[in-house]
Amino acid sequence: MAEQFYTVASDSETTGEEKAQQTFPDVAIGIDIGTSKCSVAVWNGHQVELLKNTRSQKGMRSYVMFKDDTLSAGVTGGATKEHAHEERDVLSGSAIFNMKRLIGRMDTDEVVQASKTLPFLVQTLGIGVRPFIAALVNNMWRSTTPEEVLAIFLLELKALVEMHYKHPVRNTILTIPVAFSRFQQTRIERACAMAGLHVLRLMPEPTAVALLYAQQQQQLLHDNMGSGIEKIALIFNMGAGYCDVAVSATAGGVSQIRALSGCTVGGEDILQNVMRHLHPNFDSLFAGHTMDRIKSMGLLRIATQDAVHKLTTQESIEINVDLGGGQKVSKVLGRAEFEQVNKMIFEECERVIKQCLHDAKLAPEDINDVILVGGCSRIPKIRSLVLGLCKKADSYASIDVLEAAVSGAALEGAIASGVTDPSGSLDLLTIQATPMNLGIRADGDTFAAIIPRNTAVPARRDMLFTTTHDNQTEALVAVYEGEGKQAEENHLLGYFKITGIPAAPKGAVEINVCMDIDAANVLRVFAGVVKPQGPATPPFIEVRMPTLDDGHGWCGQALAKMYGGNLDLAVLPKKLQP
Amino acid sequence: MPNLTTTSFPAASGGAFRRPAAGPPSRTLLRARATTARQGVRTAEQQQQQPTFYELLGISAEGTSFEDVRAAYRRMARKYHPDVSPPGAAGEHTRRFIQVQEAYETLSDPSRRSSYDRALARGVCRLAFSPASRHHHQEQEEMSGWRTSWEGQIAELKKRSTVKDSEENLSWGARMRRRRAEQL
Known part of the structure; x- marks a missing residue:
């Protein structure tokens, strides 16, 4: 069964081949779930291979089409049915896409708010609960969840790999945006579990690229007998949904992630900005989600997508689209105008890069290579912006813009x-870093970071706290993740109480x-009382985070309302510590 | 000056390690408890034999450059990082990796390395080394530096001026210290 799908390279000895065949069926597949497109790659015994779907696409549109009783994901693109899905079908309201932007987010989240102009239904109540999402099936909104949509997509993707290699697939490495919270990570894991996939690791996208870069550097070393000096790479990744930056230090196959930063701007925001620019009444017009408006919105979206793509190579583009109902958009959009419309997005990208360099404690001069990946890195303004900040004339060339992340995931x-490779091309190690501060609420609503961002993983840190009231016997440990100075600005991951604290002055x-x-x-x-000591103190508590399921925005408010400052903790001033 | 050192240090330093059972309710015990919560009882003997940062990285304290520290760190990471460790040894290797990481972070920073070296020379750095108490440990090092030598103060000032002095750049502890200093 194994023979036929091996294209054995001429230099591969039989021993190497046998070894690869033995280990091969257990190899975890690499998946890059993009906001817009998705790809899958596998280590085939001697190199990373990207899989193509029945339509010969390596990048498969990320969506799930809801139709009567059948669901079909973008992996096959409906190719098994009478006709393949066109972009206008995807935008008809019957398909759910952009699930990577919606998964694990509350309805107060601005990314969810911005998704309300998508053709399918995104309803929000603005109270910090899961948004209501529905697809149009036979002129009726049928509800679903981003996890469910992602699971259906992954199931089809898994089937594609199993068909190709003719053996079952179980383990996977998924790439995720840097900006993903731990709560969102659990949602991704749940979607994978629903699809029968076990997640070995969730890799921030730029770190997957860093791994691929480390492998290439290692390869160069083998070929040229180079010196093995540490090389600093800045990786900028911007797709449809997210923008990520990483700085990695690579030498001898070890890539150490020095700093990570990310934000939730991407091609989707660029697209929406341009649509608003082309059609000033955009928001009010499409808020109602009536049938004719969904159709017009789809037409505008297709025309805008096309324009944004063409503007990467052309100086200007003429847009002429009849939206129906007497509405027409006809405009010539120049590149300068396009850049003006998206000024805020470019500024945000700039901020993320600067922060990453700052956190890595590096100057632009220290960077050896600038690696640009993701669909949006094709936008000339983005290229010039990143290269300008890094003071480089050109970017690292030997990496594919769209395939780098998934290839890195397959390597991982x-x-x-x-799996070991006789040529040593898998002799690699990535030392990951935490993308966000992890800490608890203390001193009122202040966020006390216990593990600061960009700490090498695995990590273990602790901090001492004290009571805020005399004879306080209980304290609430509310665990947050994020960059805000105030606890409430961050993601609540979970909470628990320490009880039985011995009575003592605050x-x-x-x-x-x-x-x-x-x-x-x-x-x-882990939390517990360490002073006073003795049998009168309660045992330590160990809690695996996140513990929260849904409605984490809701929870934080409820806790504050219920307990006020009664269970508060304060950071123990260092002066008092021995 | 020397008086300050002797009065402020032993409580948290070697003394407690040598008399773990009868020792004052010091850091050691607290830490031992904190680690016990997860990794099972680690005896005082084990803690007593804590290697120095140099020993952890397998390099000599004298004449090792920044490049040497980095190379040693990579070598140790390849050995102890849980991703590459044999399945049975992941827990122990994770612990070792965290120690190696701390050693690297201290020794790759010139000012932290010099204050660590001073502490080492006085034999006090065996005091509170455990990954779990990194903050306090660091704090103590800094305090010892300030109290015992002007060099320490100068190094600290240099460190502050090299790493830009913005709030965001400081450790959480440093921010709190500063805030307190401002209030006084």
Whole structure:
């Protein structure tokens, strides 16, 4: 069964081949779930292979089409049915897409708010609960969830790989945006579990690219007998949904992630800005989601997508589209105008790059290579902006803009599955870093970071806290993740109480809160009283985070309303510590 | 000056390690408890034999450059990172990796390395080394530096001026210290 899908390279010895065949069926597949397009790659025994669907696409549109009783995802693109899905079918309201932007987000999230102009239904109540999402089936809105949509998509993707290699697939490495919260990560894992996939690791997208870069550097070293000096790479990745930056230091096959930063701007925002620019009444017009308006919105979207793509190579583009109902858009859009319309987005990209360089404690001069990946890195303004900030004339050329992340994920899949390669091309290690601060609420609503962002993983850090009231016997440990100085600006991951604190004047008790991220990136929080000592103190508590399911915005408010400051903790001033 | 050192240090330093059972309710015990919560009882003997940062990285304290530290860190990472460790040893290797990481972070920063070296020379750095208490450990190092030598202060000032002095750049502890200093 194994023979036929191996294209054995001429230099591959039989021993190497046999070894590869033995280990091959257990190799984890690499998946890049893009906001717009998705791809899958596998280590085939001697190199990374990207799979194509029945329509010969490596990048498959990320959507799920809802029709009567049948669901079909963008992997096959409806190719098995009478006709393949066109972009206008995807935009008809019957398909759910952009699930990567919606997954694990609350209805107060601005990304969810911005999704209300999509053709399918996104309804929000603005109270910090899961948004209501529905697809149009037979002129009726049928509800679903981003996890469910993603699971259906992954199921089809898994089937594609299984068909191709003729054996079952179980393990996977998925790439995720840097800006993904731990809560969103659990949603991705749940979607994978629904599809029968076990997630070995979720890799921030630019770190997957860093791994591929490390492999290429290692290869160069083998070929040229180079010196093995540490090389600093800045990786900028911008797709349809997210923008990520990483700085990595690579030498001897070890790539150390020095800093990560990310935000939720992407091609989708660019697209929406241009649509608003082309059609000033855009928001009010399409708010109602009536049948004719969904259709006009789809037409405008297709025309705008096309224009944005063409503006990467052309100086200007003429847009002429009849939206129906007497509405027409006809305009010539120049590149300068396009850049003006998206000024805010470019500024945000700039901020993320600067922050990443700052966190890595590096100057532009220290960078050896600038790697640009993701669909949006084709936009001339983005290229010039990144290269300008890094003071480089050109970007690193030997990497494919759209295939880098998934290739890196497939490499990691092979490494994590314990595959070794005789030529040493899998002799690689990535030392990951935490993308966001992890800490608890203390001193009122202040966020006390216990594991600061860009700490190498695995990590274990602790901090001492104390009570805020005399004879306080209970304290609430509310665990947050994020960049805000105030706890409420961050993502609430979970909370628990420390009870049975010995009665003492405020500030006299010492409470240790320890955070531990293990090799599998699982976060555990340990907390307990460390002073006074003795049998009268309660045992420590260990909690695996996140504990929250849905409605985490709701929870934070409810807690504040219920307990006020009664269960508050304060950071123990260092002066008092021995 | 020397008086300050002797009065402020032993409580948190070697003394407690040598008399773990009878020792004052110091850092050691607290830490031991915190780690116990997850990794099972680690005896005082184990803690007593904590290697120095140099020993952790397998390099000599004298004449090793920044490049040497980096190369040693990579070598140790390849050995102890849980991603590459044999399945049975992941827990122990994770612990070792965190130690190696801390050693690297300290020794790759010139000012932190010099204050660590001073502490090492006085034999006090065996005091509180455990990954779980990194913050306090660092704090103590800094304090010892300030209290015992002007060099320490100068190094600290240099460190502050090299790493830009914005709020965001400081550790959380540093921000709190500063805030407190401002209030006084």
